Amino acid sequence: MIMQTETEKQNTERSGKRFRLIVRSAEEAVRVIRDKLGDDARVLSVRQVGGEGLKRFISSPKLEVIAEVPLDNENESSSEMQLEDDRIVDTNSESDQQAVLPSKNTDLSEDQKDEKANHSLEVNSESENVRILSKAGFDRYLLREIQMWPTWKDIENKPLADALKEITIGLTDRFRAVNSQPVTEKIALIGAPGVGKTTTLCKLLAHEVFMNKNVPNVLKVENGNPNPDDALRIFCEVIGVTLFRESDSLPPASENNPLYLDFPGLSLSNLDDWVKTKDVLDELDVQTRVLVLHGSYDREILLRNIRSSKHLGATHFAITHFDELTNSTKLWPIIMRGELSPFCVCNGQNVTGDFSTNILNQLISRTFPEELYARGFTSYQRR
Numbered sequence: 001m002i003m004q005t006e007t008e009k010q011n012t013e014r015s016g017k018r019f020r021l022i023v024r025s026a027e028e029a030v031r032v033i034r035d036k037l038g039d040d041a042r043v044l045s046v047r048q049v050g051g052e053g054l055k056r057f058i059s060s061p062k063l064e065v066i067a068e069v070p071l072d073n074e075n076e077s078s079s080e081m082q083l084e085d086d087r088i089v090d091t092n093s094e095s096d097q098q099a100v101l102p103s104k105n106t107d108l109s110e111d112q113k114d115e116k117a118n119h120s121l122e123v124n125s126e127s128e129n130v131r132i133l134s135k136a137g138f139d140r141y142l143l144r145e146i147q148m149w150p151t152w153k154d155i156e157n158k159p160l161a162d163a164l165k166e167i168t169i170g171l172t173d174r175f176r177a178v179n180s181q182p183v184t185e186k187i188a189l190i191g192a193p194g195v196g197k198t199t200t201l202c203k204l205l206a207h208e209v210f211m212n213k214n215v216p217n218v219l220k221v222e223n224g225n226p227n228p229d230d231a232l233r234i235f236c237e238v239i240g241v242t243l244f245r246e247s248d249s250l251p252p253a254s255e256n257n258p259l260y261l262d263f264p265g266l267s268l269s270n271l272d273d274w275v276k277t278k279d280v281l282d283e284l285d286v287q288t289r290v291l292v293l294h295g296s297y298d299r300e301i302l303l304r305n306i307r308s309s310k311h312l313g314a315t316h317f318a319i320t321h322f323d324e325l326t327n328s329t330k331l332w333p334i335i336m337r338g339e340l341s342p343f344c345v346c347n348g349q350n351v352t353g354d355f356s357t358n359i360l361n362q363l364i365s366r367t368f369p370e371e372l373y374a375r376g377f378t379s380y381q382r383r
């Protein structure tokens with residue numbers, strides 16, 4: 001990592017001994033300079049250096065730092081350090097950290113202060129997996145949660161392929177630990193306007209009719225708000241399902257005659273609507289209250305939806321527009337809070353398909369981009 005160049009050697013006599021460091025981040029530079037060159041070393045320049053050829057596309061630039069140690073402060077370990085550092089250069093070839101080097105007086109955390117200089121390699125490989133994941137678009141909240149797992153210390157030092165595997169196992173275990181409430185024969189789809197409630201309902205109906213060979217019924221609830229039903233009405237006609245607008249004439253719901261309820265959108269800015277909906281659901285004795293979440297909404301909005309849904313006693317969640325997500329990582333931390341049980345994931349506009357109740361599979365298959373698996377695989381081949 002630290003190499004003395006010819007030019008730098010020539011400058012030695014004049015002002016001190018100069019070193020060139022190729023590091024991945026500002027933090028690493030500060031640590032290496034302090035640990036290996038001493039407190040009096042001073043930074044002369046910082047420059048970003050990129051990867052070569054194809055590597056440019058998968059690795060981000062490193063930082064090249066020129067530091068100088070005053071002559072009287074030079075210690076004998078500098079030459080020993082050289083051998084060791086050559087090894088580090090060989091091992092660490094990629095980085096995505098782009099930071100500006102802080103001054104050598106930058107405050108270091110207690111952890112950093114305790115680190116031994118020779119430990120920097122482990123620390124770098126630890127952050128390498130994190131960097132690769134964040135660069136691949138991994139949700140930062142999920143990343144933070146994973147870093148708090150008791151197994152993280154193991155995972156962070158593993159080769160990428162093994163780390164991905166361990167993360168998958170960790171996520172699967174946690175997903176399975178999430179409380180899963182049973183689905184009853186009356187199922188209401190509720191949520192904010194336009195999130196895909198009616199589309200999801202149609203998908204569920206088609207599944208009931210064609211796959212489960214059941215005879216479902218539908219109740220369209222107005223609840224004081226208009227709930228246009230053209231598409232739903234036509235769809236019900238096409239698949240032979242009866243659409244009710246009043247609850248009085250409803251046949252009793254049973255396992256083979258489940259009742260699905262379609263509600264108008266509930267505004268996040270009007271909690272009263274959510275509370276009123278709870279009364280309707282209670283009155284109709286609907287136990288399964290599925291909050292429909294638009295998968296493309298950002299974390300804060302999704303959490304707000306979940307909070308609002310508490311006012312109507314939501315039990316499950318369905319995620320729509322899953323097809324529009326670049327990956328599923330944003331959803332993991334929300335799901336792992338365990339406030340609602342998983343119901344289904346919707347993957348498109350096709351009302352006779354594009355949905356799955358195997359949420360775990362859906363989430364896992366969209367957690368890591370292909371590119372990461374490919375990289376993990378390459379790291380195996382190199383071993």
Ligand SMILES: Nc1nc2c(ncn2[C@@H]2O[C@H](COP(=O)(O)OP(=O)(O)OP(=O)(O)O)[C@@H](O)[C@H]2O)c(=O)[nH]1
Nearest residue numbers: 193194195196197198199265320321346347348349
């Ligand atoms: N890409 C994609 N589009 C979807 C998905 N689910 C629903 N949509 C589309 O989202 C739009 C709104 O869907 P609706 O089912 O009418 O939504 P809603 O929640 O019933 O809307 P309101 O009843 O008006 O509150 C439609 O254009 C659907 O085709 C999905 O999983 N993926």
Ligand SMILES: [Mg+2]
Nearest residue numbers: 197198199263
């Ligand atoms: Mg609707």
